Amino acid sequence: MIQKHQNTHMDSVKHSxxxxxxxxxxxxxxxxxxxWSSSITNSFSVFQKESLAAPSDTSNIHVPQDDLEEALSKxxxxxxxxxxxxxxxxxxxxxxxxDTTMLDxxxxxxxxxxxxxxxxxxxxxxxxxxxxxxxxxFRRLNCYMLKTDxxxxxxxxxxxxxxxxxxxxxxxxxxLEVLKRGYNFIFTDTDVxxxxxxxxxxxxxxxxxxxxxxxxxxxxxxxEKHLINTGFYYIRSxxxxxxxxxxxxxxxxxxxxxxxxxxxxxxxxxxxIRELNLSVSFLDTLYFSGFCQDxxxxxxxxxxxxxxxxxxxxxxxxxxxxxxxxxxxxxYASYKRLANVTANLRWSxxxxxxxxxxxxxxxxx
Numbered sequence: 001m002i003q004k005h006q007n008t009h010m011d012s013v014k015h016s017x018x019x020x021x022x023x024x025x026x027x028x029x030x031x032x033x034x035x036w037s038s039s040i041t042n043s044f045s046v047f048q049k050e051s052l053a054a055p056s057d058t059s060n061i062h063v064p065q066d067d068l069e070e071a072l073s074k075x076x077x078x079x080x081x082x083x084x085x086x087x088x089x090x091x092x093x094x095x096x097x098x099d100t101t102m103l104d105x106x107x108x109x110x111x112x113x114x115x116x117x118x119x120x121x122x123x124x125x126x127x128x129x130x131x132x133x134x135x136x137x138f139r140r141l142n143c144y145m146l147k148t149d150x151x152x153x154x155x156x157x158x159x160x161x162x163x164x165x166x167x168x169x170x171x172x173x174x175x176l177e178v179l180k181r182g183y184n185f186i187f188t189d190t191d192v193x194x195x196x197x198x199x200x201x202x203x204x205x206x207x208x209x210x211x212x213x214x215x216x217x218x219x220x221x222x223x224e225k226h227l228i229n230t231g232f233y234y235i236r237s238x239x240x241x242x243x244x245x246x247x248x249x250x251x252x253x254x255x256x257x258x259x260x261x262x263x264x265x266x267x268x269x270x271x272x273i274r275e276l277n278l279s280v281s282f283l284d285t286l287y288f289s290g291f292c293q294d295x296x297x298x299x300x301x302x303x304x305x306x307x308x309x310x311x312x313x314x315x316x317x318x319x320x321x322x323x324x325x326x327x328x329x330x331x332y333a334s335y336k337r338l339a340n341v342t343a344n345l346r347w348s349x350x351x352x353x354x355x356x357x358x359x360x361x362x363x364x365x
Contacts, residue, residue, distance in 0.1 A: 071144040072183050075124040080237070081184040083119060086146070086171050088128040090312055091190050092135040102190050102312060103135065105319050109193035112326060116194045126174065128167070146174055168260045169252045176245045179237045189231035191306040191315045193322055198302040201287045202234050210235050210244075210280045215292040215307060217285040224268050226282040229290065230261045231305050240276045247272065291318065291350045298329045298345050309353030317352035324348070 075082045091102040103125075110116045110123075124142045127133035136143035148170060178185055186198070202211055212233035214226040235241050248264050255263045273280050289295035290305035304322050306315040329345050332338045 068144060068177070069181065071124055071142060072178065072181065075122050075142040076183065077122050079184065080182060081122070081186070082178070083123045083186045083188060084126060084175070084178065085123065085188050085190050086126045086128060086174070087132045087136070087190050088167075089131040092127075092132040095313075098313075098316070100316065100320070102316055102319075103139075105193070105316065105323065106190045107139070108323060109195060109326075112323060112330070113193075113195045113197070115197040115200075119194070119197065128170075146170075165257075165259050169249070172245065172249050172252075172260045176242070176249055179235065179242050179245055182237050184234075184236045186234045187230070187232065188303075189305065191309075191319065192232050193304045193319060193326075194302070195304060195326055196302040198234075198288065201283075201302050203281065206236065207279055208236070208281060209238065209241050209278045211283055212280070213283045213288045213290070213303075213305065214285060215290065217282070217293065221281045221284065223282065224273060224280075228261065228265055228268065228282065229292075229305065229307055230264060231290075231307060232283075232288060232303060240278055243276055244272065244278060291353050294347050297343070298326070298347075299333075299342055304347075306350075306353065309350070310356035314352035314356035318348075318350040321348040321350075 072082055085106070087103055094101050107120070110120050120141070124144060125136045126144050126146050127136055128146050128148055130145075133143060133145045175185070175187060186202075188194070210233065213229045213231060215229050216227060218226055235245075244267075248260070248267060251263050251267075252260075258266075268280075272278070285293045286295050286297060286300055287302045288305075289301055289303065290307040292308040295301035295304070304319075306319050306322075309315050309318070325345070325347050329342055332345065333342050
């Protein structure tokens, strides 16, 4: 009986061997099982190796947790420094009679400036309304939409108006959040023209906590008597600077009628620098100038701020003149025989901003 069964089985195998299609099927199945088994073994082996090699300390792995972190990470330099400006519709969108915007002029200065074009990669534009955000995206820049808790910061906020002061405090609150996330930053108003790379003139010493612009330079970069200007400053993220900005912002509700710049100025006058053991420099207007005090040398200037000016239209008018003056300087500087001429070039008078105060005084009268 057993012999008969064996014979039957042998006959079946012989029959299978005689059938080429069936034989091919068996061979294919056997080959697939070998490959699948090998794949599983290798995958498990790789998983084991990766698991054993994975570091226990993941503190150096940076994973963006929200839109702000993603935006900061994208714009950041290698040392976690970001250039930040904040815009609204009034700065980004053209009026009916306008031929340009403050944002356009700001970006144009990076194009015309010396060694400034690549800095656009590190510029984060923070929009305070949808129009400003859309304009930023259209220019294919690094953009972030700042939530304003239902407040409308879209239109022009005239200097020292109630809405202007609110907008300045919202800005300070946002910049405090950036510091808390471990990012150093250069904050720049959009009405600052970047004519040369300011990092060449700013100290890269990590012990320098704050470098801030002034309306008028007094000759001593350490003097706390300067009238500071928060339209341009470089601040490093550390416990001391975070405490400074926290204390600064905490005074928001106890400073009626004062803009945030005035409050910081009072803190400096009250000894906050010594109290927190801060290292602070006040920037020379020769390099970081403004309409309050022009740089006396176009060969040295890095930035020009449309400060001491009341309206956007006046700023735009006079900043267009600044860029014309700069292009004229560059043209003269390109000719060796005219090199001496550049030392005597001067800025055009800021007529628009000068008249903006006269109009304001007339309206108030």
